[in-house]
Structures are given as C-alpha cells and as structure tokens.
Amino acid sequence: MKRSGVQVRARKGYWALTAEQTTRALQPPKSAVPKAVDEALASVNRPSRAAVVRTWIGTSRGENGKTRVTFVWEPIPKTPGESAASRAGDPVRVSLMAVAPDGSPMFRGRVPDVAVASTSSNGAAAAGQSASPIRGSSRVAFDVTPGKMQLRVSVEGASAQVLDTEMREITVPDLTSTATLLGTPAIFRARTIPEFNRLKADPDAVPLAAREFGRTDRLFVRVPTYGPGGTTPALSVHILNRAGQAMTELTAAPFTTPNQQQIELPLASLPPGEYILEIKAAGEGGDAKELVGFRVTG
Structure with missing residues (x-):
C-alpha cells in the first residue's frame, strides 16, 4: 500500500485472497431451494414408529x-x-x-x-x-x-x-373455476408387467399412500386435469432432484376417464435418494403446478 496517510494492518500470517477466491466471494449467494420443493420432500418422511x-x-x-x-x-x-x-x-x-x-x-x-x-x-x-x-x-x-x-x-x-x-x-x-386446474396426483404401483397394464387400464384402481419405492417397482401417476370449456391442458412433466433441478422429462397420456391423464414413472435408472415429480399444466386458462415427493431405495 503506497497511498500517503493510509495504514494497513493485518494479522500475522495473513495472505491476500487469490483471484479465484475473490471471484467466489463476490458471487451472489446461491438461490435457496423453493419452499414448494421443501414441502414436497417433507411429505416423503417416514411416519413415526408410533404410527400404525x-x-x-x-x-x-x-x-x-x-x-x-x-x-x-x-x-x-x-x-x-x-x-x-x-x-x-x-x-x-x-x-x-x-x-x-x-x-x-x-x-x-x-x-x-x-x-x-x-x-x-x-x-x-x-x-x-x-x-x-x-x-x-x-x-x-x-x-x-x-x-x-x-x-x-x-x-x-x-x-x-x-x-x-x-x-x-x-x-x-374449488375446482369449478374456468382456469387451468390440477387435482391431486395419485401414485399406483405394480410388481409385474401384467399387473402394471391391468392397473393402468382400471379406472377404479386404488392409489398408494406410501411414497417410498424400490427401483424394481413399476409406477404410474394419474392426475385430474381441467381446462376452460372442457378442454384438456397440455402437461409438462419432469423428475427433479432435491435442489429442484430438472433431471428427466416424462410424457403424459390421456386416460379413458375424462379429465384424467397418466404418467409412467420409471425408477430403474434413479440412484437411491429423494426426488420430486413436477407436473405443470398450461392452457387457455393459465398455468397450474403440482409437486409430488418420493423416495427410491436400493
């Protein structure tokens, strides 16, 4: 420091930051995980041992x-x-x-x-x-x-x-609005291909309450979708990681029951951990989104 009238004091052993450290220190803080993502992950938590x-x-x-x-x-x-x-x-x-x-x-x-x-x-x-x-x-x-x-x-x-x-x-x-709306996504699980095909075709299949699955489980999701005038909104579906970042894009297909669409949710390629299924609907009535947390075991 050569400026007149200025004194610089540093503790013993202090070294100036490197250019890389300075750049890192000046970067804006990383954005926090969205609240909706945290809430979806919280729903995955196992019940207490006292629960039956x-x-x-x-x-x-x-x-x-x-x-x-x-x-x-x-x-x-x-x-x-x-x-x-x-x-x-x-x-x-x-x-x-x-x-x-x-x-x-x-x-x-x-x-x-x-x-x-x-x-x-x-x-x-x-x-x-x-x-x-x-x-x-x-x-x-x-x-x-x-x-x-x-x-x-x-x-x-x-x-x-x-x-x-x-x-x-x-x-x-209230799901009577003319806006684009989503009902609650329901998850279904099968162990074999014949069972999977049977459940996918069954409008009365009973969904699961569980949110923890093995990689060999065969899952699909059924979600109610509503658009103005009886229209069917287009769905954009992704698997997100814990940080809310998109990993895999999935495809939705209309179900035989009106106002419902189905999404196959493959698990075999996912390492053990917690994930989120993001379902976005877009149409003449605006946008809507639902997040579903789930855990994959080994």
Whole structure:
C-alpha cells in the first residue's frame, strides 16, 4: 500500500485472497431451494414408529359444484426387530369424520367394509363386521363444499379398539373455476408387467399412500386435469432432484376417464435418494403446478 496517510494492518500470517477466491466471494449467494420443493420432500418422511397407518388425501372435481375428496389408508408394516407387543394390534378399519367450520358433519363412515353414505341423508354409514387385518390400501370418496374442513381419523383394531387418532385441518379447493386446474396426483404401483397394464387400464384402481419405492417397482401417476370449456391442458412433466433441478422429462397420456391423464414413472435408472415429480399444466386458462415427493431405495 503506497497511498500517503493510509495504514494497513493485518494479522500475522495473513495472505491476500487469490483471484479465484475473490471471484467466489463476490458471487451472489446461491438461490435457496423453493419452499414448494421443501414441502414436497417433507411429505416423503417416514411416519413415526408410533404410527400404525399411512394416509393420503386427494381432491378432484365432484358433482354439483362440489369437490370430491378421496381418502386412502394402508397399514405400516412392522420394522425389522419390532416385537408384536410394541403395538396394541393390527389396524382393521378407519373411522372417518369430516366436519365443517361450524361443527356440522359433512361426512361420516368407516373404511373399509362399509356402505358409505353422505351425511345429507342419515349422517352415518352402516358398518360391517370384518376383523381381518388390511394388507393393502383402502379407499373412500365423498363430495363436499369447497372451503375449510376438519378431518377426524380414528384407527381401529379387530376388537374395535382405538389404535391411533388424528385430526387434520384441510382446505378443500374449488375446482369449478374456468382456469387451468390440477387435482391431486395419485401414485399406483405394480410388481409385474401384467399387473402394471391391468392397473393402468382400471379406472377404479386404488392409489398408494406410501411414497417410498424400490427401483424394481413399476409406477404410474394419474392426475385430474381441467381446462376452460372442457378442454384438456397440455402437461409438462419432469423428475427433479432435491435442489429442484430438472433431471428427466416424462410424457403424459390421456386416460379413458375424462379429465384424467397418466404418467409412467420409471425408477430403474434413479440412484437411491429423494426426488420430486413436477407436473405443470398450461392452457387457455393459465398455468397450474403440482409437486409430488418420493423416495427410491436400493
């Protein structure tokens, strides 16, 4: 430093930054992972050891201006080394109650082995007496008015004992708008090619609540899509990494059921880790986007 009247002091052993270090220090900070990506990844987290079931809630367009809510639950397998005494029993059914903000019931039923009824008729559903543990996914669907709703879930064992309870606050979307809209993407899994083809052709196939899959699993996604005047919006689909960066582009194809499209989700080439399926819709009514987090194991 040769400027007059200026004194430079540095700690012992200090060396000036190299040109590379200076450039790196002056670069703007890297952009943070988008909040929507973080939320999608958070949904992949395994339930606590105390939980006995996984649940999934999806929405699609219902009848008479209402939104159809689909509730799916499946038992969580015991972890290796977990003793039979660690649980009060195997889950057999789930009692479900949807409540409006004013406390009035919107739906009440038990899943499965029930003849489900809307509370607009008698307010309840007739229950069967099956006591066999559930091995796969069970589903119920009901139509409600868009808006806030509280979902009360009670997991029951073979003797009707309560194994677990949960209350969840949900905002049911209004899917009657003329804008481009997406319902909730649902994931389906098959082990073999014949099973995969059968599920893809089945409009009543039950989706999964699980979000952890092996690389040999065969997955496809079914998503409700809505455009103004009954049009079908074009979909752009990508697999993203944890940072939200696009890795692989996928193709969507129309399903036989109106307003639904299907996407095959190959896993064999993905290393173990967490990923996001990004579904973007574009049409005359604007744009819409849904993110689905999932984990691939070895």
